[in-house]
Amino acid sequence: MVDARDYYMELEISRDATQDDIRRAYHLAVRKYHPDVNKDTGNLEVFLRIQNAYDVLSDPVRKSAYDADLPPAPDQSDLLKIASYSSRSTIPRLTEPQLLYILFELSKPQDVTPVTTPPLNVCLVLDRSTSMQGQRLDTVKNASIELLHQLNQEDILSIVTFSDRAEVLFTGVPQNSLSQVETQIQRIRTSGGTEIYQGLASGITELRRNIDNNHINQLLLLTDGRTYGDEQPSLELAEEAAKDGICISCLGLGNNWNDVFLDGLAMRTGGDCQYLAHPQEIKNAFYNIFSKLTAIYAKQINFNFSLQNNVEIAEVYRLSPEPGRLPHISPIPAGALLNKTNLNIIFELKINPFGKETKSLTVLHGELLFEITSQVNSKSRVAIHIDLPVSNTCIPEYPPLAIINALSNLTLYRLQEKAKQDLANGDIATATQRLTHLANHLKNQGQMDLANTISREAESIQKTHKFSQEGKMKIKYGTRALLPSRILTNP
Numbered sequence: 001m002v003d004a005r006d007y008y009m010e011l012e013i014s015r016d017a018t019q020d021d022i023r024r025a026y027h028l029a030v031r032k033y034h035p036d037v038n039k040d041t042g043n044l045e046v047f048l049r050i051q052n053a054y055d056v057l058s059d060p061v062r063k064s065a066y067d068a069d070l071p072p073a074p075d076q077s078d079l080l081k082i083a084s085y086s087s088r089s090t091i092p093r094l095t096e097p098q099l100l101y102i103l104f105e106l107s108k109p110q111d112v113t114p115v116t117t118p119p120l121n122v123c124l125v126l127d128r129s130t131s132m133q134g135q136r137l138d139t140v141k142n143a144s145i146e147l148l149h150q151l152n153q154e155d156i157l158s159i160v161t162f163s164d165r166a167e168v169l170f171t172g173v174p175q176n177s178l179s180q181v182e183t184q185i186q187r188i189r190t191s192g193g194t195e196i197y198q199g200l201a202s203g204i205t206e207l208r209r210n211i212d213n214n215h216i217n218q219l220l221l222l223t224d225g226r227t228y229g230d231e232q233p234s235l236e237l238a239e240e241a242a243k244d245g246i247c248i249s250c251l252g253l254g255n256n257w258n259d260v261f262l263d264g265l266a267m268r269t270g271g272d273c274q275y276l277a278h279p280q281e282i283k284n285a286f287y288n289i290f291s292k293l294t295a296i297y298a299k300q301i302n303f304n305f306s307l308q309n310n311v312e313i314a315e316v317y318r319l320s321p322e323p324g325r326l327p328h329i330s331p332i333p334a335g336a337l338l339n340k341t342n343l344n345i346i347f348e349l350k351i352n353p354f355g356k357e358t359k360s361l362t363v364l365h366g367e368l369l370f371e372i373t374s375q376v377n378s379k380s381r382v383a384i385h386i387d388l389p390v391s392n393t394c395i396p397e398y399p400p401l402a403i404i405n406a407l408s409n410l411t412l413y414r415l416q417e418k419a420k421q422d423l424a425n426g427d428i429a430t431a432t433q434r435l436t437h438l439a440n441h442l443k444n445q446g447q448m449d450l451a452n453t454i455s456r457e458a459e460s461i462q463k464t465h466k467f468s469q470e471g472k473m474k475i476k477y478g479t480r481a482l483l484p485s486r487i488l489t490n491p
Contacts, residue, residue: 033050125202218293416475435461
């Protein structure tokens, strides 16, 4: 539980935070909680506590006195089980850069009894542009109505529809007026083009009306088209939403949406992006997302870390439960941990040459910030410190099996990414060679449908010199779905 005197926890920063860190955290908190700045989430009591914490920590004299009397940070490692694996037990002293992989496996401690997840604050942001007409919109309506009937009394559901403008269909769901809400959903009609920013902004506004630590705050965006000219403002909006504890998940329907853009929206908030090839998949996608929301043990999990000068982050991937690429910049939003499913994240680190006097290297240092959904004072943190000895010789060693399994499917996923880059560079031969290699590996794993799709795409590329839109989507999200399949879990 949060100590009432822990000003660092009030600002959500570590105890070794610099004055720049303190100022940055304070300004973020002002935007979120000051009643005069943010009408939706402003909270005077919370803001006064934050202001008091900042007044002390920003004054070197008062901070020094406060730190001297500050009790040791509470040990909260019993709230979250964390296992880490390194691809090497020692770091060889080399004259060129080398790669190092660190895998984190987060799980609910076995002796912690699963608890009922707090109520939901969910907003559906639904594309109703002209391209959604017919079966697509009809299926969305039916799936939304079914979701409506899965809600508990304390849950909050809002629906926003958008084309080239947004409309708030309703805010909240009174249990005694479900029939009226169903009628509103059935009256949705298609028109206009696709401007995702309009829908996203309205959806976030609706969620902010009910934001508090007692709810799971989730925006679910469904679209079948591309937005033009508002991608960057939308991404910036997602970054602001993440600071408010809002998670954005995206569903792309068909083959004509921008996968890079929707991945970016989800990535910035710890959410995920899914590819739906057919309208029939919408109902199941809604159900799966809702089921996961009702099984969350810890939310708003963030890696807050610092790196030594000779250590760089090359890539970060969440391998499970929803696989995808994560941002490189601290804090990294990792999403949520479910009661019965591990959260696995792998860091690909670039280790640059270091001096002869270096005996050991700190490759990751910081803390894991998270909120346990069952606790009133839920903000918690656990220190993260990975320090490896340096060796003067490069001794071959086998990585832990967990790392081998993680990299096995990650390598396959990245083959399709490299093939796309080859095509962008005009190297058709290398692109088709990579895809053929990928298809052969998948056949050996028994993934025949996906392997055949890739083989056909490789043949088509030799003629057209480009990916088909359908092939690109199926290969990208098909190989991504394999990422969690071979990760070892805690016994």
